[in-house]
Amino acid sequence: MRIALLAARALIALLAFSPGSSSSSPPSKDKTFRTLLAVPASPELGRRSAPRASSDPRAAPAPALAQDVFWSDRLDGAPPAGFSDLHVKRWQLKARSSRLVSLERGCGRVSNRLARFSDGTRACLRYGINPEQVQGETLSFYLSRLLGIRNVPALALSRVNTNTEQWLRVRQDIQGSQWADKSIVSLTEWISNLTDVVAPPPLRTEGRRLHPLLEDLANVTNQEMLELVQWSDLILFDYLTANFDRLASNLLSLQWDSRVMERSTNNLHRTAKGALVFIDNEAGLVHGYRVLPMWDRYHEALLNTLCIFRKETAKKIAELHKSQNVANQLFEQYRASEPLAFQMGFLSEDHAEMLQNRTDRLYKHILQCKAKYSK
Numbered sequence: 001m002r003i004a005l006l007a008a009r010a011l012i013a014l015l016a017f018s019p020g021s022s023s024s025s026p027p028s029k030d031k032t033f034r035t036l037l038a039v040p041a042s043p044e045l046g047r048r049s050a051p052r053a054s055s056d057p058r059a060a061p062a063p064a065l066a067q068d069v070f071w072s073d074r075l076d077g078a079p080p081a082g083f084s085d086l087h088v089k090r091w092q093l094k095a096r097s098s099r100l101v102s103l104e105r106g107c108g109r110v111s112n113r114l115a116r117f118s119d120g121t122r123a124c125l126r127y128g129i130n131p132e133q134v135q136g137e138t139l140s141f142y143l144s145r146l147l148g149i150r151n152v153p154a155l156a157l158s159r160v161n162t163n164t165e166q167w168l169r170v171r172q173d174i175q176g177s178q179w180a181d182k183s184i185v186s187l188t189e190w191i192s193n194l195t196d197v198v199a200p201p202p203l204r205t206e207g208r209r210l211h212p213l214l215e216d217l218a219n220v221t222n223q224e225m226l227e228l229v230q231w232s233d234l235i236l237f238d239y240l241t242a243n244f245d246r247l248a249s250n251l252l253s254l255q256w257d258s259r260v261m262e263r264s265t266n267n268l269h270r271t272a273k274g275a276l277v278f279i280d281n282e283a284g285l286v287h288g289y290r291v292l293p294m295w296d297r298y299h300e301a302l303l304n305t306l307c308i309f310r311k312e313t314a315k316k317i318a319e320l321h322k323s324q325n326v327a328n329q330l331f332e333q334y335r336a337s338e339p340l341a342f343q344m345g346f347l348s349e350d351h352a353e354m355l356q357n358r359t360d361r362l363y364k365h366i367l368q369c370k371a372k373y374s375k
Ligand SMILES: Nc1ncnc2c1ncn2[C@@H]1O[C@H](COP(=O)(O)OP(=O)(O)OP(=O)(O)O)[C@@H](O)[C@H]1O
Pocket: 002, 106, 107, 108, 109, 112, 124, 153, 188, 189, 190, 191, 192, 194, 266, 267, 279, 280
């Protein structure tokens, strides 16, 4: 399984790699990896400093594309806007009340299924071999809603029970599934016509960086710019949830595969309208927090590539920092929208505290970027 493989590789990397020590890998790869892990020094919190001095005019701030450390309103407000609250609510209602008529192989690993409802629409069904997988998937979805990040498809939980209307007609499909009796599974809205996504040039190339500088944003088409706005949310979201199964795993893989960034990004797709879709978030919040010591260096490296944000996301992070109760707010949203919330369970005390700490870290990071780039 991919996650197990990556975890094993991460452990090997952790044991084999210590910054500053000599490495047995070829020099070019070693350089790439070190460059990635180099975290630029940040100015003290609250202190303002001038933009980086450079003789290259492209290193000047990018006023048309960014205001301060935020994407310009023109870019931020432009479509594609992702899945609206209304859309999510309607889909959840339908997913909970519709009959399933078939469960076919599809949607990834052998334990998942491509489910079809009686109206012909589809959903990806995820069965967790370990309950933390469905929990991570579900809580990551609700955290995305809390943050106002609309790139995660709608999700609803359902308890497998062939005595109920919803499951009656797929009794035979379930018999061949080897799922534990009466498990809770997640149903995620099927999004048609998805395409693969390669990391954009500012994040793909060596010395990756997405700051409000012309140097970073030059030569990017309008379409790519609209996607970059969504990438800035993706980096914050994966940092917060400590989801290693998307970008962080690519950083790790760079040691073995120097061209991994030129390939499509795992668990990330694009709709026909250009919205990024963050699928498969099961590594987030629960599993990701449990294995954080293995992965945090990659999460930190990714966060430090980013110094430009959506205003709405930054505002939400500031609010969640100020309130110091992000886990409570997440729980409230989850409990209010998901009838199986109590049966599926929530974050442990330790993980709730980690979520708050990571929110505070994001808040501080945004302040550091402001100190560096605000006029
Ligand atoms: N909601 C969705 N809408 C459309 N396609 C989807 C959706 N979810 C998953 N898929 C398709 O199924 C593939 C596998 O999905 P997913 O990553 O969720 O499963 P997985 O078991 O983790 O597989 P992998 O190990 O390949 O990541 C995706 O790459 C995508 O093509």
